Amino acid sequence: MAFPQAEPELEAREGDDALVKDEIHLRSYMEAALGGILAINRGGRIVFVNGHTEQMFGYSRSELLGENLAVLIPERFRENYASAFRPYFAAPNVQLLGMEMGLIALRKNGEEFPVEVGLSFVEGQAGPIALGFVTDVTDRRRIRNDLSRMNTELEHFAQVVSQDLQEPLRVITGYLDLIHRRYRGTMNVEAEEFLDVVAKGASRMKERIENLFNFSRIAAVVPSFHVVRSELILQTAMDDLKAMIGEKSAEVTWDPLPEIVAHASLLAQVFQNLIANGIKFNDQSIPRVHISATDHGSEWVFSVQDDGIGIEARHFDRIFQMFERLNSSELYPGYGVGLAISRKIVERHKGRIWFESKSGEGSTFYFSIPRQDNFNQVR
Numbered sequence: 001m002a003f004p005q006a007e008p009e010l011e012a013r014e015g016d017d018a019l020v021k022d023e024i025h026l027r028s029y030m031e032a033a034l035g036g037i038l039a040i041n042r043g044g045r046i047v048f049v050n051g052h053t054e055q056m057f058g059y060s061r062s063e064l065l066g067e068n069l070a071v072l073i074p075e076r077f078r079e080n081y082a083s084a085f086r087p088y089f090a091a092p093n094v095q096l097l098g099m100e101m102g103l104i105a106l107r108k109n110g111e112e113f114p115v116e117v118g119l120s121f122v123e124g125q126a127g128p129i130a131l132g133f134v135t136d137v138t139d140r141r142r143i144r145n146d147l148s149r150m151n152t153e154l155e156h157f158a159q160v161v162s163q164d165l166q167e168p169l170r171v172i173t174g175y176l177d178l179i180h181r182r183y184r185g186t187m188n189v190e191a192e193e194f195l196d197v198v199a200k201g202a203s204r205m206k207e208r209i210e211n212l213f214n215f216s217r218i219a220a221v222v223p224s225f226h227v228v229r230s231e232l233i234l235q236t237a238m239d240d241l242k243a244m245i246g247e248k249s250a251e252v253t254w255d256p257l258p259e260i261v262a263h264a265s266l267l268a269q270v271f272q273n274l275i276a277n278g279i280k281f282n283d284q285s286i287p288r289v290h291i292s293a294t295d296h297g298s299e300w301v302f303s304v305q306d307d308g309i310g311i312e313a314r315h316f317d318r319i320f321q322m323f324e325r326l327n328s329s330e331l332y333p334g335y336g337v338g339l340a341i342s343r344k345i346v347e348r349h350k351g352r353i354w355f356e357s358k359s360g361e362g363s364t365f366y367f368s369i370p371r372q373d374n375f376n377q378v379r
């Protein structure tokens with residue numbers, strides 16, 4: 001057996017009424033708890049289980065008490081778990097296990113299931129005790145998997161639809177173009193006006209479909225993350241923004257930026273979208289945008305700050321949705337996809353994107369990218 005040998009059972013000291021009362025209270029709290037609770041002594045023996053643990057693992061209390069914890073762990077993981085468990089008593093702390101990768105537990109009937117375990121530590125009368133708060137995360141895992149499968153299907157659907165729609169639309173715009181070239185000047189004014197409206201509608205539709213296609217394609221990109229200087233990524237975005245910066249006489253500045261692990265061309269799109277928005281939604285004679293990055297230990301947080309028109313707090317949730325816009329397209333042209341795409345890209349890097357803003361006082365968009373050393377763990 002990989003776990004250490006058992007120690008004598010925990011015994012309450014006789015005659016110590018207060019302690020006994022405390023223990024009775026504690027036990028009834030644990031009994032009422034919604035999740036499984038079990039206590040393990042230094043020897044790896046189970047010294048307490050609540051009713052939920054019995055139900056979860058399919059053992060009765062009497063079968064579990066005094067047993068080695070190993071009975072609740074599939075054979076192939078026992079050595080791993082044991083070597084993680086042993087040092088726990090040397091340096092006990094409160095921690096949550098299984099959040100990301102998931103721990104696997106074993107029921108009496110041989111069934112395996114994913115769990116999350118919160119570990120805590122108490123000094124018992126017969127030595128230190130590890131308290132495990134066990135949650136069966138089968139349903140949560142299933143829902144998460146279903147959601148991610150549905151998202152993938154939706155993205156696939158969006159990709160197929162946008163691809164399929166492009167072809168008939170090409171025919172429509174092609175023929176509209178032909179009518180224009182062949183019959184312009186021979187039709188009456190009203191017919192020409194109608195045709196113009198149709199042509200404008202078709203070109204808006206074309207842009208939308210292309211945007212939808214680009215959005216869904218991000219999900220399909222095979223991730224290839226490399227160590228890159230984020231300043232180079234920003235530079236790529238700046239090259240594409242040259243015309244806009246010139247037109248609006250904008251000033252874009254930045255602090256030294258770190259080396260990160262990223263998908264360079266995808267992340268360039270994020271910089272480009274955020275900077276372009278900072279310039280576009282800006283009525284200053286010289287729109288100013290500043291980019292910087294802060295080291296937050298496990299991640300870098302980039303910020304793109306502008307002195308533009310700002311965003312009202314009540315729209316905070318909306319603007320990252322596809323095709324959501326707050327301003328009229330006459331004043332501020334656009335399709336409402338830049339932020340949806342940016343969010344998708346940042347999430348593919350296991351980061352988050354958010355912003356702070358006050359109407360009329362500019363906005364700062366933030367996005368985080370996990371640091372290199374954390375990257376493999378979080379991906």
Ligand code: ADP
Nearest residue numbers: 277278281319325326327334335336337338339
């Ligand atoms: P688009 O720029 O094409 O409209 P986005 O998805 O990039 O689409 O942005 C969605 C909406 O969020 C914009 O239409 C605008 O109303 C608001 N927005 C985005 N960035 C800013 C900004 N820096 N300042 C003010 N409003 C912004």
